[in-house]
Amino acid sequence: MLIRQAPDLREGEITDRSLFLHRREFIAAGAALGTIGLGGGKAAAAPLKGAESPFSTKGEKLTPKADITSYNNYYEFGVDKADPNKNAGRLKTRPWTVVVEGECHKPGQFGIDDILKRYPLEERIYRMRCVEAWSMVIPWVGFPLISLLKQVEPTGAAKFVSFETLDAPDQMPGLRDPVLKWPYREGLRIDEASHPLAILAVGLYGETMPNQNGAPVRLVTPWKYGFKGIKSIVKIRLQATQPQTSWNLSNPHEYGFYSNVNPEVDHPRWSQASERRIGEFFRRKTLPFNGYGAQVASLYRGMDLQKNF
Ligand SMILES: Nc1nc2c(c(=O)[nH]1)N[C@H]1C(S)=C(S)[C@@H](COP(=O)(O)O)O[C@H]1N2
Ligand SMILES: [Mo]
Numbered sequence: 001m002l003i004r005q006a007p008d009l010r011e012g013e014i015t016d017r018s019l020f021l022h023r024r025e026f027i028a029a030g031a032a033l034g035t036i037g038l039g040g041g042k043a044a045a046a047p048l049k050g051a052e053s054p055f056s057t058k059g060e061k062l063t064p065k066a067d068i069t070s071y072n073n074y075y076e077f078g079v080d081k082a083d084p085n086k087n088a089g090r091l092k093t094r095p096w097t098v099v100v101e102g103e104c105h106k107p108g109q110f111g112i113d114d115i116l117k118r119y120p121l122e123e124r125i126y127r128m129r130c131v132e133a134w135s136m137v138i139p140w141v142g143f144p145l146i147s148l149l150k151q152v153e154p155t156g157a158a159k160f161v162s163f164e165t166l167d168a169p170d171q172m173p174g175l176r177d178p179v180l181k182w183p184y185r186e187g188l189r190i191d192e193a194s195h196p197l198a199i200l201a202v203g204l205y206g207e208t209m210p211n212q213n214g215a216p217v218r219l220v221t222p223w224k225y226g227f228k229g230i231k232s233i234v235k236i237r238l239q240a241t242q243p244q245t246s247w248n249l250s251n252p253h254e255y256g257f258y259s260n261v262n263p264e265v266d267h268p269r270w271s272q273a274s275e276r277r278i279g280e281f282f283r284r285k286t287l288p289f290n291g292y293g294a295q296v297a298s299l300y301r302g303m304d305l306q307k308n309f
Helices: 017-033 083-090 112-118 145-152 246-250 293-300
Strands: 097-102 108-111 122-129 134-144 160-165 185-189 199-204 218-220 233-239 274-277
Touching (some): 134 145
Antiparallel strands (some): 199 218
C-alpha cells in the first residue's frame, strides 16, 4: 500500500494534517480510477554537458542522483515524495514550447530544442533548501535566465516576471487535487530574475532533466526556498505588477512572494533554523540566503528581512 502512517511522516515534510488526510482520499480515488501507480514509459536520459561555471558552489558533496530523482516535490504528480518518480513518466516533453510575453518588445514562442541549441549550457552546482527543512546539493545543467529575458527585450515597465507550469490533466493526475491553485505559478522581481545565480535548468548530473525534476525546463533560484523553482515551464510573462504565486494563493499566512531562505524567520508550524541534508544524520544550521548572501543580499537592502518570507 502506498499510504504511510502518520508517525512515518517527518515533521515539516507535509503541509499539514488535513493535507495528509486529504491525500489518502486522493490516492484512494486515483487507485479506483486506475490512474495512479501505473507509472509510464520513462524517457531515456540523454547526455547534456555544461561548461564549468564560476557561479557553481564549491566544496559541497553532491547528493546522489538516486535521491535527487526519487525524493521530489512535484504536486502535479502527487503529494508524496515518491509520487513524481512513479508518475511523471507520462509527462510529454516534446514538442514543448515556452511562450515569453508581456512587457517586452519581442515576445515569442521558443521551442525547447531551439532553446537547448541557442544558449551555452553551464554546470551549476547549487544547494537546494526546501521550505520543509530538508536540503540537497544538485549539479544542474542550465543557462542564466537573463539570457532568455534579454532576447525578448523587456520594456521599462517590466518590473516582475511570472512563470507557469504546464496544465495538462491528462498527463498530471495531481491536478485533480485542489491542494494548490493550478496551474503552478511562481514569480520573481525583475532584478532577482536578472541575477546571474538565477538559471533555467534543462538537466542535472550531465543528462537531460528527469521528468520528476521538472523536464524539460525549470527555474532554479538557490537563495530562495525550493518552491520558487517552478518546474516544466510553458509560460514566462514580463509584467508591471507583482505576480500571484500558487503557494501564496493557497496559504498566504505561510508562503510569501520573496521566500528567501532565512534561518531567523520560522515557518508558522516549524523552525527554519536548521535543516536535514538528504543522506546525512545530523541536522545542519540553515544559512541566510541558503549561503548565497554575499551574492544576493544587496537585492534586498532596505527591506525588513524579519518579515521577508
Ligand atoms: N510545477 C511545480 N513546480 C515545483 C513544485 C511543484 O509541486 N510543482 N514543487 C516545488 C518544491 S516545493 C520544491 S522543494 C522543488 C523540488 O525540486 P526537485 O524535486 O527537483 O528537488 O520544486 C518546486 N517546483
Ligand atoms: Mo519545497
